Amino acid sequence: MPAGLAHLRSQIEQALRGRVTAPFDYHDRSAAENVSTGIDELDLLAGGFPRGALTEVFGPGSSGRATLFISALSVRTASGEEFALIDAGDSFDLASAQAAGADLSKLLWIRCRRIDQALRATDLILQGGGFGFVCVDLGGVSREVAHKIPLDTWFRFRRAVENTRTVLLALEQEANAKTCASLVLKLAPGRIHWSSVRENENGRIQSGGMLEQPFARLFDGVDVRAEVVRSRVKPVTRLEFRGNHLQAEMNGVKAQEATFRASSAWKLSRDRLELQK
Amino acid sequence: MCAHAEWKNCAVALLDGTPPLLSVAAMNELAERMGIQMGMSESQARQFSGVEVERRSRDREEAAHDALLEMSWSVSPRVEDTATDTITLDLAGLNSVFGAPGKIGKLLMRRAAALTLKVHVGISENVETAIHAAKGFAGVTVIPGGTEASALASLPVSVLLPSEKIAESLERWGVRKCAELAALPVGELSERLGEEGVRLHELARGARSRSLMLAERKMDFTEQLDLDDDVEELEPLAFLLGRLLDQLCARLRACALAASVIHLQFELGDAFEKEPVGPIGIPVSEAPKTYEKVLRLPVPTRDSKLLLNLLRLQLQGEPPQASIRKIALSAEAARRRAAQQKFFEPYSVDAEKLELTMARLENLAGKPNVGAPQILDTHRPGAIGMERFSALKGETKSRRRAASATGAAEISTVRTALALRVFRPEWMARVEMREEFPARIYFRGLRGEIAAASGPWRSSGDWWREDVWRQDEWDVEIHFQAEIFRGEERHPEINDGVYRIYYDYARQNWYVRGRYD
Numbered sequence: 001m002p003a004g005l006a007h008l009r010s011q012i013e014q015a016l017r018g019r020v021t022a023p024f025d026y027h028d029r030s031a032a033e034n035v036s037t038g039i040d041e042l043d044l045l046a047g048g049f050p051r052g053a054l055t056e057v058f059g060p061g062s063s064g065r066a067t068l069f070i071s072a073l074s075v076r077t078a079s080g081e082e083f084a085l086i087d088a089g090d091s092f093d094l095a096s097a098q099a100a101g102a103d104l105s106k107l108l109w110i111r112c113r114r115i116d117q118a119l120r121a122t123d124l125i126l127q128g129g130g131f132g133f134v135c136v137d138l139g140g141v142s143r144e145v146a147h148k149i150p151l152d153t154w155f156r157f158r159r160a161v162e163n164t165r166t167v168l169l170a171l172e173q174e175a176n177a178k179t180c181a182s183l184v185l186k187l188a189p190g191r192i193h194w195s196s197v198r199e200n201e202n203g204r205i206q207s208g209g210m211l212e213q214p215f216a217r218l219f220d221g222v223d224v225r226a227e228v229v230r231s232r233v234k235p236v237t238r239l240e241f242r243g244n245h246l247q248a249e250m251n252g253v254k255a256q257e258a259t260f261r262a263s264s265a266w267k268l269s270r271d272r273l274e275l276q277k
Numbered sequence: 278m279c280a281h282a283e284w285k286n287c288a289v290a291l292l293d294g295t296p297p298l299l300s301v302a303a304m305n306e307l308a309e310r311m312g313i314q315m316g317m318s319e320s321q322a323r324q325f326s327g328v329e330v331e332r333r334s335r336d337r338e339e340a341a342h343d344a345l346l347e348m349s350w351s352v353s354p355r356v357e358d359t360a361t362d363t364i365t366l367d368l369a370g371l372n373s374v375f376g377a378p379g380k381i382g383k384l385l386m387r388r389a390a391a392l393t394l395k396v397h398v399g400i401s402e403n404v405e406t407a408i409h410a411a412k413g414f415a416g417v418t419v420i421p422g423g424t425e426a427s428a429l430a431s432l433p434v435s436v437l438l439p440s441e442k443i444a445e446s447l448e449r450w451g452v453r454k455c456a457e458l459a460a461l462p463v464g465e466l467s468e469r470l471g472e473e474g475v476r477l478h479e480l481a482r483g484a485r486s487r488s489l490m491l492a493e494r495k496m497d498f499t500e501q502l503d504l505d506d507d508v509e510e511l512e513p514l515a516f517l518l519g520r521l522l523d524q525l526c527a528r529l530r531a532c533a534l535a536a537s538v539i540h541l542q543f544e545l546g547d548a549f550e551k552e553p554v555g556p557i558g559i560p561v562s563e564a565p566k567t568y569e570k571v572l573r574l575p576v577p578t579r580d581s582k583l584l585l586n587l588l589r590l591q592l593q594g595e596p597p598q599a600s601i602r603k604i605a606l607s608a609e610a611a612r613r614r615a616a617q618q619k620f621f622e623p624y625s626v627d628a629e630k631l632e633l634t635m636a637r638l639e640n641l642a643g644k645p646n647v648g649a650p651q652i653l654d655t656h657r658p659g660a661i662g663m664e665r666f667s668a669l670k671g672e673t674k675s676r677r678r679a680a681s682a683t684g685a686a687e688i689s690t691v692r693t694a695l696a697l698r699v700f701r702p703e704w705m706a707r708v709e710m711r712e713e714f715p716a717r718i719y720f721r722g723l724r725g726e727i728a729a730a731s732g733p734w735r736s737s738g739d740w741w742r743e744d745v746w747r748q749d750e751w752d753v754e755i756h757f758q759a760e761i762f763r764g765e766e767r768h769p770e771i772n773d774g775v776y777r778i779y780y781d782y783a784r785q786n787w788y789v790r791g792r793y794d
Contacts, residue, residue, distance in 0.1 A: 038693070039693050060772055061698075061771070061772045061774055061792060061794060062772065062773070062774030062775065062792060062793060062794055063794065064794065065794055066696035066697070066698045066794040067693060067694070067695055067696045067794065069696070070694060070696040071693055071694070074694075080625075081625075082625065082626045082668060089698075090701045091698045091699050091700065091701065091791070092650075092699070093696060093697040093698065093699045093791060094650050094652055094661060095652070095697070096694065096695070096696035096697050097650075097696075098652055099694050100694035100696070101694075104649060104650050104651065104652070105649050106649075107649055107650060107666075108647070108648070108649060108666040109647075109648065109649065109650050109663075110638055110642055110646065110647050111642065111646040111647075112642055112646070113642075117641060117642055120641055121638055121641055121642060124634055124637050124638055124641070125634065125638075127634075128626070128630050128631060128633070128634030129626075129627070129630065130625060130626030130627050130630065130631065130668070131626060132625075139698065139794065140698070189773075189774060192729075192754055192774075192775060194729045194731070194754070217729045217730065217731050218731050219729075219731040219752040219775060221695050222695065222775065222793065260693055261693065262693045262694070262695035262696075262793075263693065263694065263695055264695050264752070264793075265694070265695075268694055
C-alpha cells in the first residue's frame with residue numbers, strides 16, 4: 001500500500017474512532033444465522049429465515065401464509081425462544097397453533113384493529129428487543145392499505161433488527177418492503193385434497209347414514225407453491241430431505257420453486273396414529 | 278432540608294406553627310448568611326428576596342430520618358436511633374469488611390449523599406464523644422482512644438446540650454469551650470451545678486460512656502409527599518413521583534433489596550369542573566377521595582426510571598379524575614433476581630425491559646388485547662383467554678426443550694399442520710342446501726358454489742347456561758361466481774378456497790368462521 005494511502009486510511013480511522021469500529025473491514029451480511037421455517041421444503045428452497053433481517057412472505061388468501069407462520073411458531077417456541085405476533089387483522093387461530101404443537105406461553109399476541117396500531121406495536125416490540133421471532137401479520141389488511149405503508153417504515157424495521165438475533169417476518173397479500181427485505185417468498189394456493197369417506201382402507205365402499213351421500217368428503221389439506229422472489233440468504237447446500245413434494249435442489253440444479261402439503265387436523269391425527277402403529 | 282435535591286444550592290427557611298402564626302423553625306447556612314433568624318414571622322422571612330420560604334413537612338422529615346436509618350443498617354447491624362438528627366452506629370469488627378474507621382466514615386457520607394442528605398461523622402471508642410464530635414466538627418472526625426478530652430477541647434459547651442439554667446451559669450462564668458469546663462474542679466462544680474454539672478464535666482472530658490440502645494429494623498418502604506398546591510397535570514406529577522421513586526430505590530439499594538410491588542396512593546382534592554360525572558358515571562359529589570394503583574412487577578427491580586415510566590403509562594391509561602393533594606408510594610421489598618445468561622441458551626427477552634414494552638403495548642392496543650393466549654377449558658368455539666406475558670413463564674420447560682433441540686431447532690414434523698385464519702367477528706352468510714349438504718353460499722356481496730364439503734361436525738355445550746351453544750360445522754371448498762348484493766363492501770380477503778362455516782342453532786343462522794390459509 002502506498003505510504004500516502006496508508007496515511008489517509010489511518011487519518012480516517014482516527015476521525016471515526018469511537019463511532020465506527022474497523023471502518024475498512026468487510027462485514028459479510030450473508031453470514032447471518034438462519035433458522036428453520038418448520039417446513040422442510042421451504043428450508044431447502046430458501047435456506048430458512050435469516051436472523052437480523054426482514055423476511056417478507058406474500059400471497060393471496062388461502063396461499064398458506066398462516067400455515068407457514070404456525071409452523072415457524074411451533075418450531076421457535078419449542079426451542080425456547082420468545083415469539084411476538086402483531087396481528088393487524090385479529091385473525092390468529094389458537095386451535096391451529098395448538099394442533100401444530102406451539103408453546104403458547106412463549107407467544108406474545110398483540111391483537112390490533114388498525115394498521116397504524118400494528119405498525120406502532122411493531123416499533124415498540126423491536127425497540128424493546130429480545131424476541132427471537134417477530135411476525136407482523138398484515139394478511140387481513142387490504143392491498144391498497146398495505147401499499148400505503150411508507151418505505152421508510154420498512155427501512156426502520158430492517159434497521160431495528162439488524163445486528164440482532166431477531167427474525168422479522170411480514171405476512172402480506174403483496175410485497176411492499178422492496179429492498180428492505182432480505183428474503184421475499186411468494187406463496188400461491190395449489191391443489192385442494194379431499195378424500196372420499198365412502199371408501200375404507202381396503203378401497204371398499206362403506207354404507208350407512210351420511211356415508212352414502214354423494215358429496216360426503218373429508219378435507220385432507222392443500223398444496224402450497226412457494227417461490228423465492230428475492231434472497232440475500234446464503235444458498236442451500238444441504239441435499240437430504242424428507243418432504244413428499246420437494247422440487248428444490250436436485251441433480252445440482254437450483255430450483256426457485258417448491259411445493260409442500262399442509263394437512264388438516266384430522267389428517268394429521270390419522271398420520272400420527274399410523275406412525276404409532 | 279437536605280433531602281430536597283433542588284434546595285441544595287438555595288437559601289431555604291422552613292416555617293412551623295399554626296397559620297397564620299407561622300415562624301421560622303429552621304434554615305440552612307445560606308439563609309442564615311442572608312439574615313434569616315430563628316423565630317422570624319413568615320412575612321418577615323418573605324421580605325428576603327432569594328430565600329425559599331417553605332412550610333415544614335413532618336412526613337418528609339420522617340422519610341429522611343427513615344432513609345438515614347436504612348443507610349446506617351446497610352453498614353452496621355447495630356444501630357441506635359439517638360435523636361431526630363442523630364444516629365449512632367457500632368463499628369466494632371467492621372474494619373475487616375470496610376477498612377479503617379476513616380474509610381467507614383467516608384462511606385457513610387457517600388451513601389448519605391446518594392440520599393441527598395448531608396451528614397457529619399464522628400468516630401470514637403466512646404459513644405458520647407462520637408456524638409459530640411459529629412455535632413461539632415464538619416466531615417469525618419476520627420478520635421483515637423485516650424485523646425477524647427483533647428479532641429473535644431475546642432468545641433463549644435453548647436454541643437453537650439446543657440439545660441437552659443446551667444448554660445446561663447456557664448456563660449456568666451465565662452466558660453464557653455469544653456476545655457474550660459473540663460478544667461474546672463469536679464467537687465466544686467458538683468456543689469454549684471449539682472448532678473448535671475458532674476455529667477457535663479465528664480462529657481467535656483470524654484470520660485462518660487454508655488451502651489447503645491439498639492433500634493429495631495422496620496421493613497417499611499414508604500415515601501409520602503404533602504403538596505402545598507394541588508397538582509392537576511401529569512408532567513409535574515411525574516416529576517414528583519420521580520423524586521419519591523429515587524428515594525425509595527436508594528433505600529431499597531441500601532438494604533440490598535428491590536421492589537416487587539409498588540403501591541401508589543393519591544389523596545384527591547376537588548374533582549375537575551370539566552367532568553360533571555366520573556369515568557364510570559359516578560357524580561362528582563360521590564367521586565372517590567383517593568386514587569390507588571398497584572404495580573406488580575414480574576422481576577423485583579430498583580430501577581427508579583423504569584418504575585417511573587411504568588407508573589406514567591398506568592396513569593396515562595387511567596388518569597385520576599381530580600387534582601392531587603398528597604402522594605404516598607410504598608414498595609413491597611423482595612430479593613433481587615440473580616440470573617446469568619449462558620452461552621448456549623436461546624435469545625431471551627430482558628424481563629425489566631419487557632415490562633415497559635408491555636405497558637406501552639397495553640396503552641396502545643388495550644390491556645385485554647395484549648398477552649399470552651390461553652386455551653380455555655371448554656369446547657365452545659372461539660373461547661380465548663389472555664394471561665399476562667412473562668419471559669419467565671414456562672422458562673424451565675422451554676429451556677429443557679431447548680436443551681434437547683440441536684442447532685437451528687431441527688425439530689422434525691411428520692406433516693405441516695394447516696392453519697385457519699379466523700374472521701372476528703364471524704361473517705353472517707346464507708346457505709342453500711342440496712340433499713342435506715351445503716351447495717351454494719352467499720356472503721359479503723358474493724355468491725359461491727360449494728364444490729366439496731366435509732361435515733357436519735356437530736358440537737354443543739353449556740346447556741345449563743343462558744348462552745347455550747349448538748353448532749354444525751362444515752369445511753367447504755368455495756368457488757365464487759359473481760357479485761350479487763349491492764351496497765355491501767367486498768372484503769379484500771375473499772377468494773376461492775376452503776372455508777369453515779357453521780350453522781348456529783341458537784341464532785338460527787349460518788356464519789363463516791374463517792378460511793384455511
